[in-house]
Structures are given as C-alpha cells and as structure tokens.
Amino acid sequence: MAPAPLSSSNASRKLALLAVISAIALAVGAVVAPERTWSNLLIVGFYLVTLGLGGALFMALAYISNASWNVGFRRIPEAMAVLLAPAGLGLLTVLAWRREHYGWHWHGEGDAGTFWFKELWATPSFWMLRAVVYVVVWVLFARAFVGLSRRQDKTGGVGLSIMSKRLAAIFLVVYAVTFSLASFDWLSLLEPMWFSTIWGVYHFAGMLQASLAVIIVLAIFLRNRGPLRGFFTDEHLHDLGKMLLGFSCFWMYIWFSQYMLIWYTNMPEETSYYITRTQGPWGPLMVVNLVLNWIAPFFILLPKPSKRSESVMMKVAWVVLVGRWVDLYLMVFPSTIGKTPVFGIWELAGVGLLIGAFGWLFFRSFAKAPQVPSGDPLLGESLHYHC
Amino acid sequence: MSDRMLLATFEHEEDLLDAVEVVRKKGCKIIDAYTPYAVHGLDRALGLRPSRLTWVCFVCGMTGALGMLWFEYWVGALAWAVDVGGKPWNSLPSNVPVAFETAVLFAGFGSVFALLGVSRLFPGKQVLPVLERVTDDRFVLLLDETDAQFDVSTIKAMLSPFNLVALEERVVSGGELQ
Incomplete structure (x- = not known):
C-alpha cells in the first residue's frame, strides 16, 4: 500500500524552530547560569534517551510475547527508537561536560565512610566509559530492530519476524542490566552517599509509562492527520489505555516500595534523599508528582469509555508526560540546585528543547519508512484486532 | 420466560x-x-x-481500602496505641500495604460473588x-x-x-x- 502523505511538515518545521530557539537560550544559559542549565539538559537528555529506549522496549515486549495487536502502529515505536542515537549523543555530551558532579568528591563528603566499591564505581573515567558503552549497545539494538522491520517491508515472510523475536530476547536481558546501571550512574550518583536498590526498577516503570503516553499522543495525532487513519483503531487505543493504566499503577507501587522501606528503616544515609524532597518547599511538588503520575491516570482511566475516548486519552497522556518531567526534576534539582524549587526561563527552554527536538526528530524518521510495516505477516491480524 | x-x-x-x-x-x-x-x-x-460488574468491583475495592485505613487508624491510634519503632501513632505509610491488600481482596471476592449471585449460580445447581x-x-x-x-x-x-x-x-x- 502506498504511504499516505504526511501532512505534518508544517508542524515539523515549527518543532524544529522551537528546538533551535530553546537550544540558543540554553547556550546563553550555559554561560549565565551553568548549574541550572546543566540540570535541565540532564533532564532533557535522560527523558529523550528513555523515550528512544522505551520505543525499543515496547517493540521487544511485543515481539517476545508474539503480540500482533501493535503491528498496525509499530512504526511509531520504531521512529522513537531511531531517536536513540542523536539523544544518546546529546546526553553523553551533557554528562561529559560536568562529570565531576558525580561521585563523592563534588559533595565534599570525602572518601571516608564510602563503600570502597562505590568509590571505584564512581571513578570519573570508568563512569564515563560505561556511559558510552550503554548508549552504543542500545543504539545498536534499536538500529537492528528498525532495520529488520524495514527490510521485511520489501521481503515479507515470517523469517525476519523470528529473527526480531530472538533479538528481543537478548535485548531484554541486556536492557535490564544496562538500564538499571545507567539510571543509577546518571541520576542516583548525584547523591553518592545515598542507597536504593529498587532504583533501576523505578526507572523502568517511569520509562515505560512515559513511552506509552508518547505513543498514545503520536498515534492519535497521526490518525487524525492521515497516515494512520484506518490502521490505528479504537481497539488499539483501548489497549494502550489499559497498558498506561497498568504501568501508572506499577510506577506508584514501585515509588511506594522505595519510599516505605526507607521511611520504615529510618537510617540517616537513606532518609536524607526523602527528607530534602518531602519536607520544606519540595514537599508540595512530591504530592504533585504522585497526582500526575498515578492518582489522575488511575481514576480517569478506570472506566472503559475513557480508554476508548480520543480526547480523554490525549489529555491523560499529556498529564503523565508532565508528571514524568516533574519526577525527573525532583530527582535532579534538589541534588544540584538545592534548597528551593525554581522554575524560570532555563526550565522553560529545557522543556522547549525536549518537545521540539523529540517532535522534529520523530517526524523526520517517521517519514522515512512506509507508515505501516506492510511486510509483517501479523499486520492483517492487527487491523482486525478486537480487545 | x-x-x-x-x-x-x-x-x-x-x-x-x-x-x-x-x-x-x-x-x-x-x-x-x-x-x-x-x-x-x-x-x-x-x-x-x-456490564455493571466493574462498578461493583470499584465500590468493593474502595470499601476495602477506606475501611481498612479507618480500622488501622482506630486500632493504632485510638483503641490501643502502641509505639512501633518510634513512629507516630497514625502513620499513613505503614497502613498503605494492608489497605492495598484489602482493596484487592474485597474487589476480587466482591466481583466473583456478585457475578455468581446475578447469574444465580451456586454449588449443586442443575444445568x-x-x-x-x-x-x-x-x-x-x-x-x-x-x-x-x-x-x-x-x-x-x-x-x-x-x-x-x-x-x-x-x-x-x-x-x-x-
């Protein structure tokens, strides 16, 4: 089938403009307010990388479970996965710029009392090397998934699907280990004296939740604009809604698991993280975080009609995406900026860069392939899907 | 009929x-x-x-969660206050896990028994x-x-x-x- 013309080139240009303006603002910020600019860039970089990785993860989960329902809109997670290379490069630059933020020296807490392995782990050169390895490995997997799927457009047949499935099995194991370590390296090590063994799972939950929200926003947009009209149905929307509801609950479950054990054990080296974030001016934001990421999606998405409604799903997805930003903000800013929450031109520019860069890169890579994987033997099943 | x-x-x-x-x-x-x-x-x-079963499930779940939260508060702070690990008497975080489990239990049993009741299914029924x-x-x-x-x-x-x-x-x- 011939690809329908993507009539979003105008939107794409606006997004590119937004990204460029925000990047210029942040370049000024790098000189005027380097600390805040860096913190914002870290959020933007991590957000983008986890969306790219989330696209690859969504595909891998579908391949390994032999799912067919997602095939009709699989080009969305594919185009997200393509994003991983530029986003990864950006994040590595951000990390390299201020790699001395990580580890114990920056905080003046000295070597005394730190677990020896943690000191070794936070050695800047080893730390940077690992970051490069994680990103390169993810990019290679993402490219392989996208490459196999696009090759199947021409060849068809079930062989490439089986290859994707095998690749997904390997990817999921590699992903689980590397992403846990990466989330720990890049965010938790901002507070080197703090410990949380559930950190990796927490980030898995947040990543998948935000990625689902992005897929929902893009699928609705692309259906209304044409490319996915007739391919993305209310049944698909309903299932994405169920997944978003489920992973919002999972995020809350893991958030609470981390919080409750630390609260209950009440050990100073663990509670420090939450004392900063729940008491004083950061406290209300913590409540906002829970409302955006769980309370709102849970109660709104619980009835069936809201999961099938385009306008409700669009709004909830945006709420979750704002919640993801607040979640990351609460991880980074109390460690790097300190006592009180700030929101100004640099944060606005960060959000602008996030939306602009993501949208622009996404539409660019989405336009490079036919809008549906026409060679996939499961496409027919996906189009007749009924949930 | x-x-x-x-x-x-x-x-x-x-x-x-x-x-x-x-x-x-x-x-x-x-x-x-x-x-x-x-x-x-x-x-x-x-x-x-x-189906109206989803509403039964929701109401049962909320009843379980809120009922248990109230019960834990009554036990832990009013009726027989015990100091556990120096925590305040009415500590929400320690009440959440049991409230969650009760919500699941009530929602599960409530839905199953509501379904059986509405469909008039019971042990020994001749079909x-x-x-x-x-x-x-x-x-x-x-x-x-x-x-x-x-x-x-x-x-x-x-x-x-x-x-x-x-x-x-x-x-x-x-x-x-x-």
Whole structure:
C-alpha cells in the first residue's frame, strides 16, 4: 500500500524552530547560569534517551510475547527508537561536560565512610566509559530492530519476524542490566552517599509509562492527520489505555516500595534523599508528582469509555508526560540546585528543547519508512484486532 | 420466560454474528446466544448494555481500602496505641500495604460473588444445556416465538444464508434453559 502523505511538515518545521530557539537560550544559559542549565539538559537528555529506549522496549515486549495487536502502529515505536542515537549523543555530551558532579568528591563528603566499591564505581573515567558503552549497545539494538522491520517491508515472510523475536530476547536481558546501571550512574550518583536498590526498577516503570503516553499522543495525532487513519483503531487505543493504566499503577507501587522501606528503616544515609524532597518547599511538588503520575491516570482511566475516548486519552497522556518531567526534576534539582524549587526561563527552554527536538526528530524518521510495516505477516491480524 | 422458542444452530462465530444482526433488524426478539467461548463483538451485536460488574468491583475495592485505613487508624491510634519503632501513632505509610491488600481482596471476592449471585449460580445447581455441543463447537441463537406474527419458514429463509446447521422448535414448561 502506498504511504499516505504526511501532512505534518508544517508542524515539523515549527518543532524544529522551537528546538533551535530553546537550544540558543540554553547556550546563553550555559554561560549565565551553568548549574541550572546543566540540570535541565540532564533532564532533557535522560527523558529523550528513555523515550528512544522505551520505543525499543515496547517493540521487544511485543515481539517476545508474539503480540500482533501493535503491528498496525509499530512504526511509531520504531521512529522513537531511531531517536536513540542523536539523544544518546546529546546526553553523553551533557554528562561529559560536568562529570565531576558525580561521585563523592563534588559533595565534599570525602572518601571516608564510602563503600570502597562505590568509590571505584564512581571513578570519573570508568563512569564515563560505561556511559558510552550503554548508549552504543542500545543504539545498536534499536538500529537492528528498525532495520529488520524495514527490510521485511520489501521481503515479507515470517523469517525476519523470528529473527526480531530472538533479538528481543537478548535485548531484554541486556536492557535490564544496562538500564538499571545507567539510571543509577546518571541520576542516583548525584547523591553518592545515598542507597536504593529498587532504583533501576523505578526507572523502568517511569520509562515505560512515559513511552506509552508518547505513543498514545503520536498515534492519535497521526490518525487524525492521515497516515494512520484506518490502521490505528479504537481497539488499539483501548489497549494502550489499559497498558498506561497498568504501568501508572506499577510506577506508584514501585515509588511506594522505595519510599516505605526507607521511611520504615529510618537510617540517616537513606532518609536524607526523602527528607530534602518531602519536607520544606519540595514537599508540595512530591504530592504533585504522585497526582500526575498515578492518582489522575488511575481514576480517569478506570472506566472503559475513557480508554476508548480520543480526547480523554490525549489529555491523560499529556498529564503523565508532565508528571514524568516533574519526577525527573525532583530527582535532579534538589541534588544540584538545592534548597528551593525554581522554575524560570532555563526550565522553560529545557522543556522547549525536549518537545521540539523529540517532535522534529520523530517526524523526520517517521517519514522515512512506509507508515505501516506492510511486510509483517501479523499486520492483517492487527487491523482486525478486537480487545 | 416464554414457553415456545426457536433454536438456531450455527457452525461458525461469524455466521452467528451476521445472523444476530439480521434477526435484530427484522425486529425478532432474541432470548440469548450460546457459544463455546467468548465471541468478540457479540455483546455489541446483541445490543447488551455494558456490564455493571466493574462498578461493583470499584465500590468493593474502595470499601476495602477506606475501611481498612479507618480500622488501622482506630486500632493504632485510638483503641490501643502502641509505639512501633518510634513512629507516630497514625502513620499513613505503614497502613498503605494492608489497605492495598484489602482493596484487592474485597474487589476480587466482591466481583466473583456478585457475578455468581446475578447469574444465580451456586454449588449443586442443575444445568440444562440448550444443546450439548454448545460447550464444544456449535453456536446457538435462541429466538422468542410467542409473537403471533412469528413464522418459522420466514425465519428459516432469513437464516439459511448463514450456514444454518439446524432449526428446531422447543417448548419449555416451567423449567429454565441454560
């Protein structure tokens, strides 16, 4: 089938403009307010990388479970996965710029009392090397998934699907280990004296939740604009809604698991993280975080009609995406900026860069392939899907 | 329940779905449809209203969660306050896990028993299958025949394009057909 013309080139240009303006603002910020600019860039970089990785993860989960329902809109997670290379490069630059933020020296807490392995782990050169390895490995997997799927457009047949499935099995194991370590390296090590063994799972939950929200926003947009009209149905929307509801609950479950054990054990080296974030001016934001990421999606998405409604799903997805930003903000800013929450031109520019860069890169890579994987033997099943 | 009914048997779920659509358009009264497994889209084709079981589940879950939160507060802070690990007497975080489990328990049991109650299913209930093979590979549509205008031959002509396997009249007196 011939690809329908993507009539979003105008939107794409606006997004590119937004990204460029925000990047210029942040370049000024790098000189005027380097600390805040860096913190914002870290959020933007991590957000983008986890969306790219989330696209690859969504595909891998579908391949390994032999799912067919997602095939009709699989080009969305594919185009997200393509994003991983530029986003990864950006994040590595951000990390390299201020790699001395990580580890114990920056905080003046000295070597005394730190677990020896943690000191070794936070050695800047080893730390940077690992970051490069994680990103390169993810990019290679993402490219392989996208490459196999696009090759199947021409060849068809079930062989490439089986290859994707095998690749997904390997990817999921590699992903689980590397992403846990990466989330720990890049965010938790901002507070080197703090410990949380559930950190990796927490980030898995947040990543998948935000990625689902992005897929929902893009699928609705692309259906209304044409490319996915007739391919993305209310049944698909309903299932994405169920997944978003489920992973919002999972995020809350893991958030609470981390919080409750630390609260209950009440050990100073663990509670420090939450004392900063729940008491004083950061406290209300913590409540906002829970409302955006769980309370709102849970109660709104619980009835069936809201999961099938385009306008409700669009709004909830945006709420979750704002919640993801607040979640990351609460991880980074109390460690790097300190006592009180700030929101100004640099944060606005960060959000602008996030939306602009993501949208622009996404539409660019989405336009490079036919809008549906026409060679996939499961496409027919996906189009007749009924949930 | 009416006494006279017409039992149409089909071999494929697609035929049953199409037959339901045609029969409803003609204005015949459908008593029920019987299938070996859940047929997607049949509820919509039959024009059934959405299940109210979800609301039972939600109310039960909320009752469990809020009830347990209140109980924990009453026990831990009012009736017999005990100092555990130096925590305040009314500590929400320590109450959440049990409240969560109770919500799941109430929601689960509430839905199951509400379903059994509404469908009047209980241990030892005698079931009279409308057709033995409906538990295996046949799809049955049960039509009400009490209408004076009801004409079996018209119905037969109407349903025959859908690979009708059998059309059979049944008279039930007093009993309940499952």
